[in-house]
Amino acid sequence: MPELPEVETTRSGIEPHILHRTISVVTVRDPRLRWPVPPGLSGHLEGCEVRSVKRRGKYILLDCGRGHLILHLGMSGSLRLVAEGTSAAAHDHVDIQFDHGVVLRLRDPRRFGAVLWTEEPPVQHPLLRDLGPEPLGGGFGPDYLYKRSRGRRGGVKPFIMDGHVVVGVGNIYANEALFIAGIRPDRAAGRISRARYAALVAAIRDVLAQAIEKGGTTLRDFVNDAGKPGYFSQQLQVYGRGGEPCTRCGAVLAETRLGQRSTVFCRHCQR
DNA sequence: CCCAAGACCTGGCGGC
DNA sequence: TGCCGCCAGGTCTTGG
Known part of the structure; x- marks a missing residue:
């Protein structure tokens, strides 16, 4: 979608x-x-x-x-x-x-x-x-994510992709935001500090707002109302780039599956 | 409650 | 060229 x-x-x-x-x-x-x-x-x-x-x-x-x-x-x-x-x-x-x-x-x-x-x-x-808050609205922030995540042992990526936690963070932007925030997708959500959630919230907001501004990423099926594909995908740092060099450090990007979804990250830049 | 896996569909791609 | 398995932007539902 x-x-x-x-x-x-x-x-x-x-x-x-x-x-x-x-x-x-x-x-x-x-x-x-x-x-x-x-x-x-x-x-x-x-x-x-x-x-x-x-x-x-x-x-x-x-x-x-x-x-x-x-x-x-x-x-x-x-x-x-x-x-x-x-x-x-x-x-x-x-x-x-x-x-x-x-x-x-x-x-x-x-x-x-x-x-x-x-x-x-x-x-x-x-x-x-029962949907969670809008990522670009009030009600979503570091404190909220921090509190919601306490006691959760699952990976942070499935956590932020859960629409009951926060809406609108799909697989592409979950990968991107975690890269920008420097957090490993498989790190237990409940073991991430408030400060790191602040970085993650900023990254989520950033990546979504930028994509909206550019008119949306297109990978395959999406066509906007004018019938023209979007052009944001070339800006993606990790999604779809497994095995390719990290744009920050040059290490080979790891690709794995988390919650049955394709997950790409840099072992060196993301902890 | 939390979590992982299954389910729902079609089409495109790479490999043989 | 043809067939086969695998993969794809989501998220509800089920079972442990």
């Missing part, structure tokens, strides 16, 4: 095109996403004006007045804006057409994404209710 910067880039990219616009037709070509697309989705959405386009973690939230649309892009999902009448390609599962001739189109080859409807405030939805 898109990581948080890609989701935010998507959100900010679609917002000006659909905010205060009215949904005219909803087409579900394949409802088999992570959870089935609700059968009544068209009825809920058609005739609604989009009142806001927000994000919580990696969920994109459309306020439709009588309810909220919750979107998640999974591993391979993307949202694009196309002109009404543009033919759908493979994996274009859901279209949300607006009355000004624009279609918001969800493509998701692996179908790990989600399209859900809720009539409650979306943050009360079971999937969002």
